Amino acid sequence: MCLAIPALIIEKDGGWAKADIGGVVRDINLDLVDRPAEIGDYVLVHAGFAIRKLDKEDAEETLRLMREVFK
Amino acid sequence: MRPTINTRVKQVSEVIGLVHGSGGEASRKLVEEMVGTYLANPVIEALDDSATLDLNGVRVAFTTDSYVIDPIFFPGGDIGSLSVNGTVNDLSMVGARPVALTLGLILEEGLPMEDLHRILGSVKRSAAEAGVLVAGGDTKVVERGSADKIFINTAGVGLIPKGLKVSSADARPGDAVLLSGSIGDHGIAVVSKREGIAFDTDIVSDTAPLNALVASMLDVTHDIHVMRDPTRGGLATSLNEIALKSGVGVMIEEAAVPVKPQVTQACDMLGFDPFYLANEGKLVAFVPEASAAAMLEAMRRSPYGRDAVLIGRVVADNPGMVVLDTAVGGRRILSALSGELLPRIC
Amino acid sequence: MKFAAEFRSRDLVAGIARNIHRASTGKWTLMEFCGTHTVTIFRHGLKTLLPDNLKLVSGPGCPVCVTSRADIDRIIALCDVPSAVIATYGDMIKVPGSRMNLSERRARGADVRVVYSSYDALALARRHPDRKVFFIGIGFETTAPSTAAAVIKAAETGLDNFHVLSLHKLTPPVIGALLEDGTEVDGFICPGHVCSIIGARPLEPVARQWKKPCVVAGFEPGDVLQAILMLVRQLEAGESRVEIEYARGVSYDGNANALAAIERVFDTTGSEWRGLGNVDHTGLVLRSEFAGFDASSFIEQEIEPVPDPPGCRCGDVLRGRISPLDCPLFRKACTPERPVGPCMVSSEGSCATYYQYAGEASE
Numbered sequence: 191m192c193l194a195i196p197a198l199i200i201e202k203d204g205g206w207a208k209a210d211i212g213g214v215v216r217d218i219n220l221d222l223v224d225r226p227a228e229i230g231d232y233v234l235v236h237a238g239f240a241i242r243k244l245d246k247e248d249a250e251e252t253l254r255l256m257r258e259v260f261k
Numbered sequence: 262m263r264p265t266i267n268t269r270v271k272q273v274s275e276v277i278g279l280v281h282g283s284g285g286e287a288s289r290k291l292v293e294e295m296v297g298t299y300l301a302n303p304v305i306e307a308l309d310d311s312a313t314l315d316l317n318g319v320r321v322a323f324t325t326d327s328y329v330i331d332p333i334f335f336p337g338g339d340i341g342s343l344s345v346n347g348t349v350n351d352l353s354m355v356g357a358r359p360v361a362l363t364l365g366l367i368l369e370e371g372l373p374m375e376d377l378h379r380i381l382g383s384v385k386r387s388a389a390e391a392g393v394l395v396a397g398g399d400t401k402v403v404e405r406g407s408a409d410k411i412f413i414n415t416a417g418v419g420l421i422p423k424g425l426k427v428s429s430a431d432a433r434p435g436d437a438v439l440l441s442g443s444i445g446d447h448g449i450a451v452v453s454k455r456e457g458i459a460f461d462t463d464i465v466s467d468t469a470p471l472n473a474l475v476a477s478m479l480d481v482t483h484d485i486h487v488m489r490d491p492t493r494g495g496l497a498t499s500l501n502e503i504a505l506k507s508g509v510g511v512m513i514e515e516a517a518v519p520v521k522p523q524v525t526q527a528c529d530m531l532g533f534d535p536f537y538l539a540n541e542g543k544l545v546a547f548v549p550e551a552s553a554a555a556m557l558e559a560m561r562r563s564p565y566g567r568d569a570v571l572i573g574r575v576v577a578d579n580p581g582m583v584v585l586d587t588a589v590g591g592r593r594i595l596s597a598l599s600g601e602l603l604p605r606i607c
Numbered sequence: 608m609k610f611a612a613e614f615r616s617r618d619l620v621a622g623i624a625r626n627i628h629r630a631s632t633g634k635w636t637l638m639e640f641c642g643t644h645t646v647t648i649f650r651h652g653l654k655t656l657l658p659d660n661l662k663l664v665s666g667p668g669c670p671v672c673v674t675s676r677a678d679i680d681r682i683i684a685l686c687d688v689p690s691a692v693i694a695t696y697g698d699m700i701k702v703p704g705s706r707m708n709l710s711e712r713r714a715r716g717a718d719v720r721v722v723y724s725s726y727d728a729l730a731l732a733r734r735h736p737d738r739k740v741f742f743i744g745i746g747f748e749t750t751a752p753s754t755a756a757a758v759i760k761a762a763e764t765g766l767d768n769f770h771v772l773s774l775h776k777l778t779p780p781v782i783g784a785l786l787e788d789g790t791e792v793d794g795f796i797c798p799g800h801v802c803s804i805i806g807a808r809p810l811e812p813v814a815r816q817w818k819k820p821c822v823v824a825g826f827e828p829g830d831v832l833q834a835i836l837m838l839v840r841q842l843e844a845g846e847s848r849v850e851i852e853y854a855r856g857v858s859y860d861g862n863a864n865a866l867a868a869i870e871r872v873f874d875t876t877g878s879e880w881r882g883l884g885n886v887d888h889t890g891l892v893l894r895s896e897f898a899g900f901d902a903s904s905f906i907e908q909e910i911e912p913v914p915d916p917p918g919c920r921c922g923d924v925l926r927g928r929i930s931p932l933d934c935p936l937f938r939k940a941c942t943p944e945r946p947v948g949p950c951m952v953s954s955e956g957s958c959a960t961y962y963q964y965a966g967e968a969s970e
Contacts, residue, residue: 192643192749192800193606194856195529196610212526212609214453215461219726222752224862232610234803234856235530237606237696237746238724239753241862242803246608248855252825256619256833260626278714280701280944287944458697458723516617529611531723532697532954534650589620589828591652593964599943604697604721605954607642607670607746 194236196244199229209235284493284539285598289502308506309428310354310489313421320421322357324348328413333380336450337465340413341383343541346470348417349391350490353475354544356427356483357419359391364398365414370405380411391470393417424483431486432507436575437553439546441474441560442467442568444496445524448538448602458531458604464523469542474563478546481559487547494598495537499545500583501597511583513573513595532605537598547575610855614827623832624656631839636662636791638927640782641798642669642955643826649964651828661835664927665960666785667883668798670746670776671698671953673925675879676913678774679704684906685741685772686717692735693719694728695743702952705913725757732761732769741902744773744891749800751775751891752865755872758893758900772902775891776878779809784886786817790926794820794838796831799853804869806861810849818847825853872897879912881949882922921948924957931958938962 197209197218207227209218216238220227223240227233233240280287296305304312311324326347333340345362352359364384368377388395450466453459471490478485487507491499496518504511520535528535542565548556553571560566585595613619639645645665648654654663667673683704685691693709700710700721713719718738722728728742744754754771761769778801786792797810802823810821820841824834834852841848851857869891878890893901915921919941920934931937931950941947943959950958 192641192747192798193530193532194749194800194803195526211530213463213523214526214530216530219724219756221756222862222865222868224858224864232608234800236749236800237753238726239756241749241752241800241865242856244610244855249608249610249613252830252833252852252854253613253619256614256623256829258626259622260629260836276711276714278710280710285944286942290944458721585652587650587652589615589617589651589653590624590656591828592655593649593652596963599959599963604723606696606723606750607698607953607955 194234197235310351322352322355322419324351325416338468341380342387344413345387346468348415349470352419353472354488356425357421359393359419361394361396362417366400367412368402369408429503430506432547434577436547438573440572441544441566443519445535445538447541449524449527467542469565474566477559477563490544497536497595498597505581508580510576510579515588517572614829619829627836634660635793638666638792639796640666640668645960646955665957667925669956672949672956673880677910680910690738692738692740694722697721725753744771748804752868755868758872770902777889797823799825802857804865807859814847814849820847821849823851882925919948921950924950931961
């Protein structure tokens, strides 16, 4: 029920940031993010707010689990 | 035990809603009702992109369109280029060589003169590119609030080569389904400027005149069964209309349908499906399997057909239905647009 | 790492599907609670990749669908307030009240604006100090924090022409309510973005008391299938735990900042879930400290609760009892253009999703 997509922070000004969503650029707000997010970080954006900072390690771990072959 | 209810409740709206103009099921039903009740005749009932008239042995394509788009200026074009290209394309889709169009302008009091100049400049350039004559027009001014800046109505005429018949009802099992390029560009370009959900993107509208592309296709063969430009309602709606009118099934390979990455991203952000977004410079063509390779080659040599691809085929099963083999390996039905395309967050 | 495309790869999906086929021997019924999961499943045709012994049913996780008619009537009533501007997410425009929807009210002269973010509604209020901006706060825990943030900002800046109608609903108690009501489901594909906010911990009662495995899933095709695999593995081993598939999006404890915003601005109350009735502790209402920003004080008339139309079986669809295809109104009297019940209203309601994506050749 909740569309949220990954976005890359390319500019930051206090509580506001410019986010690059695969080439689409939008202003987003950082007031609600769970951990401090800086330029170069990826965040999950929902309704104009970053709701979570995304860690590469978490994503890679999930991919690793997905690629396991079940016997 | 199921409760008994009258399932044949007639759905009648008391007033026109925006949904009637969105290009989906409601639009289709409204048009069919109006045509069926008040305007029935064999020419209009074909409900193709243009009407085909026989005038003393000369086959003439005749079409009309109104442009009420907001915003009137958008990345890649404006209401002026849209009106000319849209009309040229409606004529081209029935195989006609577009000759002339008229331009009816309804201007809202308060429209800046500069905007009008800009739009007419666009009209001039688009008409020149397409090689069509703006043969006449009309101008009306209405009070502030009675129109949204500018509305344009066009009527276009073209000539159909002898013996050529291209119609939505002619798709046949075995036909190859060809698409001239990426989908969703126009829809996203326009949405990207819409108040409340605006965003920055490199995506520009694909508005373009397709008559040169169609001419190069007709040079390969006149045996083209269907051509359609998927405007309001998107590619999915056009494919469904063709499947329905022709009484055939259509299988589409999602992975083969070109969608620009930024269009995909914008769709993911707003909850849109690119299959339902408007395109203003693309066509889908149904041709016999044997001609597909040559047709694609010819299309790719034309400026607006460079990214032409084979996206599917026509089958005899499931007539009226469009089935999509999804990019991840699943399968689903690709229906016509129902309701309006609304951005969502939930 | 782009965090999305990698989870959509055809080969990855094929591999997980193979694993599911190998892992599942029993007949299992899984519920995807969240409407966005329903859309992912249908849009990518994921059911065609699953073995026949696995059944998926859709749950009530569509905040638009479960909003009562009376609440829609409240929004329509706000349109009558002098100089009102209704700011809403696009999702709400076509939801039917007892007489009409917002789109129709707009056709009759109401000023209704679609916004993407609650802060956009704040900006609207700042730009038009002479108008009363009513922001419709709809959505589950994913969206409630952004409404809270807007109220906090409005309070900080003394923006007294900004008001919120809170229609927010909370989800974990509803899963329990469904099970108490007798819904027969073996495991739950849990909403990834709700859990980005609340964490996975609130799902423990479902796993521990009801003994139903819960896996928090992301929204790419790979995520949904991997979550199904994880549920199947638990079920085959007789386990019932809370697991997180969506590691990149969810931590066990959730987002403390967002939770603090909700806690500061809202109190919980019972709320009316269309098709389910009243469920305790599932509504969010503005605390008295923020009463000045509460739009409900502008609604003078008593809004009567409105029963669903005769023949409407949304309640059973929302509870996963029947598929939309089993409803006698589906595709006949009830279509996306003229929805009778809530499941057809939102583009991610079960019925609307089935209508758009499944057609007549499904199941």
